[in-house]
Amino acid sequence: MYNSPRGTTDILPADQAYWRYVEQKAARVCQLFGYQRIDLPIFEDTGLFIKGTGETTDIVQKEMYTFQDLGDNSLTLKPEGTPSVCRAYLEHGMQNLPQPVKLYYFSPIFRYERPQAGRYRQHHQFGIEALGEADAAIDAEVINLAWQFLGSLGIKRFNLFINSIGCPQCRPTYHKALREYYAGHVEKLCADCKVRLERNVLRLLDCKQPGCQAVAAEAPKSIDYLCLECDEHFQKLKNYLGLVGIPFTVNTQLVRGLDYYARTVFEIQPEEEKSQSTLIGGGRYDGLIETIGGKPTPGIGFGCGFERIILNLKKEGIVVAPVPSPQVFIAFLGDNARTEAIKLASSLRNADIGAVVTTSPKSLKAQLRQANNLGIPKAVIIGEDEVKAGVVVLRDMATSQQSTVKPADLPGLLR
RNA sequence: GUGGGUGUAGCCCAGUGGUUAAGGCGUCAGGUUGUGGCCCUGAAGAUCGAGGGUUCAAUCCCCUCCACCCACCCCA
Structure with a gap:
């Protein structure tokens, strides 16, 4: 691992x-x-x-x-x-x-x-x-x-x-003033600050040690120089x-x-x-x-x-919009329906509509559960009967309303 | 780089020196024939962070390491 x-x-x-x-x-x-x-x-x-x-x-x-x-x-x-x-x-x-x-x-x-x-x-x-x-x-x-x-x-x-x-x-004038000021307070500084005094005087100002802060508070200010x-x-x-x-x-x-x-x-x-x-x-x-x-x-x-x-x-509890889910989940029952489902998904995507199909056959129940978990708002259901009739069932996941429609009408209904 | 805390399934966590490590969430599957969200039932999922040691025996005790969290430092 x-x-x-x-x-x-x-x-x-x-x-x-x-x-x-x-x-x-x-x-x-x-x-x-x-x-x-x-x-x-x-x-x-x-x-x-x-x-x-x-x-x-x-x-x-x-x-x-x-x-x-x-x-x-x-x-x-x-x-x-x-x-x-x-x-x-x-x-x-x-x-x-x-x-x-x-x-x-x-x-x-x-x-x-x-x-x-x-x-x-x-x-x-x-x-x-x-x-x-x-x-x-x-x-x-x-x-x-x-x-x-x-x-x-x-x-x-x-x-x-x-x-x-x-x-x-x-800045040189200011640094000089700062160094001179700190030279008079060396004994109050932390170990780190003693090093900073040599290397980078400016950094002395934002040391968080209480002792150093007290010294820094009285230090010359850059804006005065x-x-x-x-x-x-x-x-x-x-x-x-x-x-x-x-x-x-x-x-x-x-x-x-x-x-x-x-x-x-x-x-x-x-x-x-x-x-x-x-x-x-x-x-x-x-x-x-x-x-x-x-x-x-x-x-x-x-x-x-x-x-x-x-x-x-x-x-702050700011809620952001979720990344949008595909618009439709295509559920199928049986091999013939599967073929139709794969073709339908492809044509919907070509029409710029996001479509998901289960990859391995599952019960309809499992497929709809999957749609629900993915937050997909519509489901299309294709079974053997629909294949024979050349139609599909369109289900609204929020309202549970279903209707039988022609596949060709789907892009208009889903967009 | 220094000091302190923590480390049990994907997530939250209970627990004990000794038979199958508990629960919740989540996941998956069922609750009759083609229908999700609630409910019920079931299942899968853990070499108890890693390595070593003590012990007849360690997830639990000790050591080392690693990771995360907190403070210093530094910065976004």
Whole structure:
């Protein structure tokens, strides 16, 4: 016996309605905002992530599924979507398209992590990216799209948090201030944070240890150190969000784990926050495309985990429409009827009507039970008498009403 | 990677150091001759997560491993 690999799950027929629902809502909201679908490979050259995602990130340092293929190339199963999209943007000369280029994707994502509720080694993301536009209006649009998406799913309680972490011009000043501040409080920090102080000061801000939180609460805030341009950008973003009526909270301790973020970062959380609860996370990555070999090009986007969305749909008791059943079940009695049943099913399908026939002969009782269990609304019954008369019996499963009809009339009656 | 909890049929679960491991849901089949959903009856389905150990004997005790859940970490 084999099990699915650790941290992976099978998406069974019983759950498909949720997946299709989320996918359809996502595609619809993207269409409403003018974002176009792009599908990308699930593995990429390892270097793309080392450079793009960033060498110091946890993702690159300890979570990638990296392997050599038979041609001795180092490949990596996508640990996130953004670098792939940027690679495709460059590879296909999308700088020459009207800017911004607005894309969305669905992709499995692979990270070697310890599985937990809402955290998997293979999960599925819906993501969008807007490339080639620096104006804060696009930041607001991306956030707006995320907001509308959650709303369209019927999820009621969620909150938006935003922050600005500055740009390469102003961030050094802030980092310096942060380091100086923390230098005075080293003794109060947890072991992890002492390491972070050396490696990635920003991360100190979102440590969950009570001692560290107390220190972080008093720490200098990035928004107080923004350069003129970054500050203006952040003010504009807030204005645009107000314009479309999206409530937000500025969380000055919001930092994201990827190296490439600049200026805007944001997260959407369900109201009752738990440890693996972030529904949507994103931000601006103006340096990324240059890092992977393009001309300096601004970009912003977000990622959204299907599994967590569906967890919340279920938690909020949102009922989704089931994947529709075929319209008709064809029951037969005897070999001659069987022949007719198979031919009839085929011709109904050609007329775009879903039809199911029992594959091995069974009692009529068993066949109707099967129809019932499949949720099929109509049954056609063919016995020897019907074959002789060239008719069939049409039964409505909900009302139990039956009538004798000509096979040729069925498409009209069933459609 | 660290710590804690759990692991009995497809699902939910009872149970015991020793003859055929209980029940519910679901599945399948019957309840007379060609009719589903309710009800009744019956059947199939479990090497009691895996491996090792203790014991005359282990699903139950011990160890290891694996998986899932929870927290840390990280993130979607």
